[in-house]
Amino acid sequence: MNAQAGDAVTVSLRPATSADLDAILALEEETFLSDAWSREQMEAELASAHTSYVAVTDDVEGVVGYGGVLAPSGSEDADIQTIAVAPSFRRAGLGRAVMAELIGAARLAGARRVFLEVREDNPAAHALYADLGFVDIGIRPHYYQPDDVDAIVMRLEFEDASASAVGPVGAS
Known part of the structure; x- marks a missing residue:
């Protein structure tokens, strides 16, 4: 199934649970061939x-697709941990939707800024993050191993600490 514009694809976003672990790992391994997270990490x-x-x-x-953000309650900093969308579902706005949920979750946890790393050889993801308001703040040389690819470090600053209208899935 292909999620290109105009296709009738029924997708939904919801909180991920431990019951999703196997499916998330399969997508993780398909997306991040050389540096996928282990079962224990995920x-x-x-x-x-x-x-x-x-x-x-x-x-x-x-x-x-899936994504996660580390946003400890009371911390002013949050970090996008990972995000992936199956190849046949890309370019349909799902990555943007996941990022909106993660940014909303960070805001609700009280974060004032969100950080992420993106592979230097992934211009599509870099452009998405820039479009969402993230700015480049540095380079981490040789960050992605074993591919020896640099990471571009990006940051999104919130103008205020109040919760945004975009909240995480399942928030009331």
């Missing part, structure tokens, strides 16, 4: 009280 992320993860699901394919 399991810990999904279980942490300091992270918020969302899953993008399709009626046919199941989990077709």
Whole structure:
């Protein structure tokens, strides 16, 4: 199934749970061939009280995207941990929707700024983050291993600490 413009694709965003672990790991391994997170790492992320993860699901394919943010309550800093969308569902706005949820979760946790790293060889993701208001603040040489690719460090600053209108999935 392809999620190109005009296709009738039914997707939804919801909080990710430990029941999504296998599907998230499959997408993680498909997306990040050389540096995918381990089962233990992802399991810990999904279980942490300091992270918020969302899953993008399709009626046919199941989990077709996910993302997570580390946003400890009371901290002014949050960090986008990971985000991925299945190749056949890219360019349909799902990455932007996931990022909006993660940014909303960071704001609700009281963050004043959100950081992320993006591979220097991923101009599409870099452009999305810049379009969302993130600015480049540095380079981490040789960050992504074993590919030896630099990371561009980006930051989004909130003008105030109040919660935005965009909240995390499942927030009331």
